[in-house]
Amino acid sequence: MPSNPSAERLIADLRTLATIGRKGQGLYRRAFSEQDLEARLWVKARMEEAGLETSLDSFGNLIGYTPGCERYVLIGSHTDTVPNGGWLDGALGVMAGLEVARVMPPGRETGVAVISFSDEEGRFCPLLGSQLFCGHLSPQSALGLVDESGTALADARAQIGLSGDTVLRLDPSRHVAYLELHIEQGPILEHEGLEIGIVSDIVGIARARVRFRGQADHAGTTPMALRRDAARGAYLFAEEFHRFCSEAAESGSVWNLGGIRAEPGAFNVVAERAEILVEFRSSSSDSIRLMQRQIPILAQAAAQATRADVEILPAGDVAPVAMSARVTEVMARAATALGFRPKPMVSGAGHDAMTMAPHVSTAMLFIPSLGGRSHTPEEHSTDEALTAGLAVLSATAAELLAQEIQLEAVR
Amino acid sequence: MPSNPSAERLIADLRTLATIGRKGQGLYRRAFSEQDLEARLWVKARMEEAGLETSLDSFGNLIGYTPGCERYVLIGSHTDTVPNGGWLDGALGVMAGLEVARVMPPGRETGVAVISFSDEEGRFCPLLGSQLFCGHLSPQSALGLVDESGTALADARAQIGLSGDTVLRLDPSRHVAYLELHIEQGPILEHEGLEIGIVSDIVGIARARVRFRGQADHAGTTPMALRRDAARGAYLFAEEFHRFCSEAAESGSVWNLGGIRAEPGAFNVVAERAEILVEFRSSSSDSIRLMQRQIPILAQAAAQATRADVEILPAGDVAPVAMSARVTEVMARAATALGFRPKPMVSGAGHDAMTMAPHVSTAMLFIPSLGGRSHTPEEHSTDEALTAGLAVLSATAAELLAQEIQLEAVR
Known part of the structure; x- marks a missing residue:
């Protein structure tokens, strides 16, 4: 078992990250803005402090690997925000992944990797970074996308000094699973007085x-x-x-x-x-x-x-996506073992996990959004819920790595 | 009986009037515009040519009286238009009234008067002129009204050289009846293949x-x-x-x-x-x-x-108004005698007749609008319908005057 991840450290990280791009009460880290890049570079520095090997591709996708491993449990989300956004949407998934990576000792061949996908909020295209990562979108097509003001991605990128066509690409054989911790963005968990939701499907x-x-x-x-x-x-x-x-x-x-x-x-x-x-x-x-x-x-x-x-x-239909039954079950068992009553949930909002699910065993974990709010400066969750989410995420990653180590032993 | 009114002359008058304020296909005689005043002065000159005594008040209400009479059948409507309006709405009622006045010989004490009310279309207030005429609105309140661009009536009026506080006022004792001929502004008469509608009520x-x-x-x-x-x-x-x-x-x-x-x-x-x-x-x-x-x-x-x-x-409720049963019956008999099948109708649109009805016996006559259209350059009626409308209006006025002369004889 790993040493315990620190919710205090996670919350402190999130609070610091929330100073980047702040205007008034809200956060402005629109994808490919100076503030978005600043946040990514800050996260990259924190990954390196934690001993991860990092890579930032030319579209802003950022990944940090535990060194020396061949296979990874990948944990992540995104750090870009909607205009006037909140401090948890996306950021929680990335920073919780980093906190798990900090405390999870690598196995002989397995470890934790942390990813922050680019432009999840869709300035140019919803889930842009994960779509590039999974090969759903070519770098060439991505460069031609324009935002609502008519600015091309190529130009927005150049303005903040990003160029080139390096693209981080998913190698499914190297990834045991993809995990994403996110606020619910709806009122159900709060309404039912629960702290942990486990996503079965994304609509x-x-x-x-x-x-x-x-x-x-x-x-x-x-x-x-x-x-x-x-x-x-x-x-x-x-x-x-x-x-x-x-x-x-x-x-x-x-x-x-x-x-x-x-x-x-x-x-x-x-x-x-x-x-x-x-x-x-x-x-x-x-x-x-x-x-x-x-x-x-x-x-x-x-x-x-x-x-x-x-x-x-x-006007743009999207097919529903099921999460991995196996990983979801591991997550539910981990939550129950920690004393929570995990609620199986459907995610009504899209997430990078949607893009990942067809390629790698994927699961998503929800904690309550206070008042069901998100994409607003009022976006919030309780310290208890943040602590619970981190604990379940960490325990799930540990169990997946333990299973992987057993599998390796059998190979 | 009067000599017959001339539909040809009426249509020629309407065509000439339709050159004032024309832009493209549409008419622009917004109340208190140069074009509105030009049209009023043109009508005033035509009234005088017909031997009427005219009066233009300081709000643009224009009246022409057959000289020497004590009591009148008043016929009229308005010559202002909506922006991009048509050639018949309002103008028909005024010019038909003038044509009736031209051919109607005065009785000993009775004759025809013609009125063109100001701002029926409501640049400053719907039915402004008839409301001033009937004392529903004081000149002082009227001067303070503003249009949708914030221009005060007082200023709009001054810009076209109108000033003062002369207001034509209805003297009910001097008016036998008020008659108004108007296009239907709806599709019913055309739909039923009829040329004459007689309004029982305004909604x-x-x-x-x-x-x-x-x-x-x-x-x-x-x-x-x-x-x-x-x-x-x-x-x-x-x-x-x-x-x-x-x-x-x-x-x-x-x-x-x-x-x-x-x-x-x-x-x-x-x-x-x-x-x-x-x-x-x-x-x-x-x-x-x-x-x-x-x-x-x-x-x-x-x-x-x-x-x-x-x-x-x-958002501004309006009470329904009934037309005079007696005058309406005279009108229906006149139409039937002329070989028409008059259709009793409810007017769904407001007209100056609404303002007049509580004070003087009032009736309204409709002829078809082609395609039910109005307030558009496509607004039109057939020569046959225009001829029919004029004939019924004239016969109604003649009968009302004849009844008045009999009443006088009895007095």
């Missing part, structure tokens, strides 16, 4: 922009039966979609119609156009596929009922 | 801004049951409002929810705020009152169902 997403087109008419002089009301198309669709999901979607699925715009948008004008943003998330591939089929059916029915036309624009 | 309006307030949460990580979804509050309210109106509203009522905004308005964020614009129109005071009571009830229910809060902001 898939079906998204569409549903655009109704009717006819702008005087809303006082046009009889109801002669209208082609784009806004009512959208309201009717929204309610029918909600009803269908409530009845037909796999338990645990969630959906949202958080964006809508009607034009011209006046009291006395029947809306000519209305666009509504539709999102459905589920860990079940069947549910995702069902909704992909159902969105056009419901939209057509709403359009027909309101004499409008409708157009469906896909 | 009242109940309006509200319904604001839902919930909580912005991550739409992937917040379970459905824990959300406070402002957007769903609005969608649910919209559908319940539609259902309630469909079942409970007096026949002929119309409603619209043409404006909605959800914030922050993203795929993956549960909406924190949503505002929806609600309008209901009916000729029945009971229906208007029912909806004024029902909007808060339905909004509260939708808010409760979606765990949001709701606030209702009134």
Whole structure:
């Protein structure tokens, strides 16, 4: 068994890291900003102090290996933030990985590696760093990506002095497992008074922009039966979609119609156009596929009922990803042995673990987000939860390494 | 009987008037613009050519009287337009009134007067001129009104050289009736292949801004049951409002929810705020009152169902107005005698006739709008319909004057 990891040291590290890129209460470490690079270099220095061999690739992916090992339990997340972000999202996973690496003695051939992926928050593309690491995205394509202000990744990178085309690449044969500790970003653990959630699946997403087109008419002089009301198309669709999901979607699925715009948008004008943003998330591939089929059916029915036309624009679907049953089980046993009551959970948000899961046995650990908040300066967790998360992460890594050492002995 | 009014002359007048303020295909005679004043002065000159005694007040209301009479049938409408407006809305009523005045011989004490009200389209206030004329609005209050760019009426007026506080005021004892000929601004007459509509009532309006307030949460990580979804509050309210109106509203009522905004308005964020614009129109005071009571009830229910809060902001209610049964009957008989099948109609749009009706016996005549369009350069009617409208208007005025002459004889 390793010496115990220190939650105090982890929290102190996180507090120091949270001084980089701070403006007011919030953190601004947008990927490929000066502050993002500063944070990465600070983490790199801490990795080296801990005796790890580090490597920063030309896209900002940072890795630190316990020297002398052939196979690793890889632990990590990211240190970039959304604008006005919080101190735990991403940072917790990286710094907890480092704390585990500090105390985990290497086996004959096995040890811990720590990774901070680049641009998880998607300034240029969500999960950019892990997608490069796993070969889902070529460096050439990545360089051509632009952010919402039209800046190309190549230029943003050059501005902070990064260049070249070195890319850290996953070698699955060298990685026993990938582990990620993250705040829940939702209210469930807090709501149930629990400190440990173990992710079974990361949800898939079906998204569409549903655009109704009717006819702008005087809303006082046009009889109801002669209208082609784009806004009512959208309201009717929204309610029918909600009803269908409530009845037909796999338990645990969630959906949202958080964006809508009607034009011209006046009291006395029947809306000519209305666009509504539709999102459905589920860990079940069947549910995702069902909704992909159902969105056009419901939209057509709403359009027909309101004499409008409708157009469906896909908006980036994502398939659900299951975590490794074996590693998840090790994690659950470790949590239970430490006296926690781990809750199996579905992650409704995407994480680098999604990208890793198809290539290496992957598991994710959640601790509560206070008030369910994240991506905001109010993002927080308790010291108890941070301590619990670190302990379970560390015990899981230790057990995986122990199993690996046994396997080696058998080889 | 008068000599016949000339539809050719009316159409020629309207075509000439439509050259004033033209930009591209559309008309720009916003109230208190140079073009608006130019049109009024042009109409004033035409009135004088027809032998009328004219008066232009310091707010742009223009009236022309047949000289020597003590009592009048007043006919009119307005010559200001919405930006990018059409050639018939308002202008038809004024120029048809003038054509009737041209051919209607004065009785011993009775004749025709023609009025062009100021700012019917509401640059500063809807029905501004007729409200001044009827004393619903004081000149002092009017001068303080501002348009949507913040310009005060006093300044706009000064810029085109109007000043002073002369205000034409209605003397009910001198007016037998007020008549207004207008395009329908809706599709009903065209839809039914009819040329004459006779307005029985002008609708009242109940309006509200319904604001839902919930909580912005991550739409992937917040379970459905824990959300406070402002957007769903609005969608649910919209559908319940539609259902309630469909079942409970007096026949002929119309409603619209043409404006909605959800914030922050993203795929993956549960909406924190949503505002929806609600309008209901009916000729029945009971229906208007029912909806004024029902909007808060339905909004509260939708808010409760979606765990949001709701606030209702009134947005300018208007009571319904009935036209004079006696004058309407004269008009219907005149139309039938001329071989038309007049359709009793409710006006869903507001008109100066609304302001006049409480003070003087008032009736309105509709002719079809092609495609139901108005407030657009495509606004049009057929020569046949224009001819029909003028004939019915003229015959109605003649009959009212004839009745007045008989009454005088009895006095």
